[in-house]
Amino acid sequence: MQEVAHTASLILEAASFIVILLAAAFATALFLARSFRGGLVDNYRDYRANLGRGILIGLEILIAADIIKSVVIDPSLESMLVLGGIVVIRTFLSISLEVEINGHWPWDTTRLAREAEDDARRHDAAE
Numbered sequence: 124m125q126e127v128a129h130t131a132s133l134i135l136e137a138a139s140f141i142v143i144l145l146a147a148a149f150a151t152a153l154f155l156a157r158s159f160r161g162g163l164v165d166n167y168r169d170y171r172a173n174l175g176r177g178i179l180i181g182l183e184i185l186i187a188a189d190i191i192k193s194v195v196i197d198p199s200l201e202s203m204l205v206l207g208g209i210v211v212i213r214t215f216l217s218i219s220l221e222v223e224i225n226g227h228w229p230w231d232t233t234r235l236a237r238e239a240e241d242d243a244r245r246h247d248a249a250e
Contacts, residue, residue: 124195125195125196128191128192128195128196129192129196131188131191132188132189132191132192132196133188135184135185135187135188135191136185136188138184139181139182139184139185139188140181142177142180142181142184143177143178143180143181145177146173146174146176146177146178146180146181147174147177149173149177150170150173150174150177151170151174153169153170153173154166154167154169154170154173157169171223171224172223172224175220175221175223175224176224178220179217179220179221182213182216182217183217185213186209186210186213189206189209189210190206192206193205193206194206
């Protein structure tokens with residue numbers, strides 16, 4: 124069981140690396156292609172958002188690998204504390220990237236969507 128968990132953890136770590144690498148390559152290629160048509164400044168925000176999304180996905184996969192390592196391979200108090208620290212750091216990074224990408228706190232998404240719907244209804248009623 125531990126060998127399977129160890130192999131799965133290694134595969135997830137490699138997948139995370141590949142996801143981040145591909146996301147960076149894709150975001151950069153898209154940025155360069157769009158920049159030739161629309162200028163660097165106009166496409167910079169989209170580039171950062173695309174890059175951030177790839178990093179977020181990679182971080183989520185890394186968390187899965189760390190959970191497998193800490194819970195199945197080495198279920199000691201020390202490994203659980205290390206996992207807790209890693210999750211806290213990655214959660215902070217995820218929230219920071221989410222704010223950078225969307226321009227608001229993740230928990231404001233529902234409120235902002237509701238406000239946009241209310242504005243659309245008021246606009247439709249005014250017409």
